[in-house]
Amino acid sequence: EAQVTQNPRYLITVTGKKLTVTCSQNMNHEYMSWYRQDPGLGLRQIYYSMNVEVTDKGDVPEGYKVSRKEKRNFPLILESPSPNQTSLYFCASSYQPPTNEQFFGPGTRLTVL
Amino acid sequence: AQTVTQSQPEMSVQEAETVTLSCTYDTSENNYYLFWYKQPPSRQMILVIRQEAYKQQNATENRFSVNFQKAAKSFSLKISDSQLGDTAMYFCAFVNNDMRFGAGTRLTVKP
Numbered sequence: 001e002a003q004v005t006q007n008p009r010y011l012i013t014v015t016g017k018k019l020t021v022t023c024s025q026n027m028n029h030e031y032m033s034w035y036r037q038d039p040g041l042g043l044r045q046i047y048y049s050m051n052v053e054v055t056d057k058g059d060v061p062e063g064y065k066v067s068r069k070e071k072r073n074f075p076l077i078l079e080s081p082s083p084n085q086t087s088l089y090f091c092a093s094s095y096q097p098p099t100n101e102q103f104f105g106p107g108t109r110l111t112v113l
Numbered sequence: 114a115q116t117v118t119q120s121q122p123e124m125s126v127q128e129a130e131t132v133t134l135s136c137t138y139d140t141s142e143n144n145y146y147l148f149w150y151k152q153p154p155s156r157q158m159i160l161v162i163r164q165e166a167y168k169q170q171n172a173t174e175n176r177f178s179v180n181f182q183k184a185a186k187s188f189s190l191k192i193s194d195s196q197l198g199d200t201a202m203y204f205c206a207f208v209n210n211d212m213r214f215g216a217g218t219r220l221t222v223k224p
Binding site: 033035040041042043044045046056058059089090092097098099100102105106107 | 117118119145146148156157158160163204206208209210212213214215216217221
């Protein structure tokens with residue numbers, strides 16, 4: 001089954017404790033992206049990747065890191081999480097360019113205390 | 114930078130009736146793509162419809178259609194014969210190299 005998977009689905013953590021949210025897709029998509037969703041703001045792009053070893057900042061990259069060492073995986077890293085990073089996070093993938101439909105993961109609900 | 118505006122935070126419609134959700138965007142690009150995504154309570158993001166800016170013909174998908182006005186930078190979504198399963202958040206999105214979403218419209222279909 002073609003899908004984008006994210007783990008964990010829910011996470012409660014404390015300020016400053018490094019965490020990684022994994023994202024994996026099995027559709028051989030070149031383009032992958034991370035978004036955060038906050039009430040009243042819609043989805044905002046954090047980082048995107050056009051292909052392996054190619055990443056670019058989106059609208060709200062501060063406080064986040066990503067890497068794209070393999071085509072299928074695109075982890076999101078929070079080196080020192082803060083309460084303002086409490087949000088719902090989505091990973092998505094598509095064929096290059098992203099003008100095709102993006103396939104979204106199920107979302108990760110992160111709470112930083 | 115591109116911006117996407119959805120001016121209706123919430124809307125409601127009676128089952129079987131028609132509703133239109135509005136979306137405007139701002140860009141200096143000529144080639145781009147526009148999308149409507151649906152997010153039901155399950156939180157899953159589901160593509161509703163896609164429009165290519167170079168195509169004048171409005172996209173349609175069953176009960177869903179758009180009114181794309183390129184000069185006015187407007188991209189509204191019309192849902193005909195509304196069903197209870199259409200209850201969801203609806204996001205308008207603009208794509209060039211990156212992707213910009215509007216803030217969303219929460220649609221409730223009432224029985």
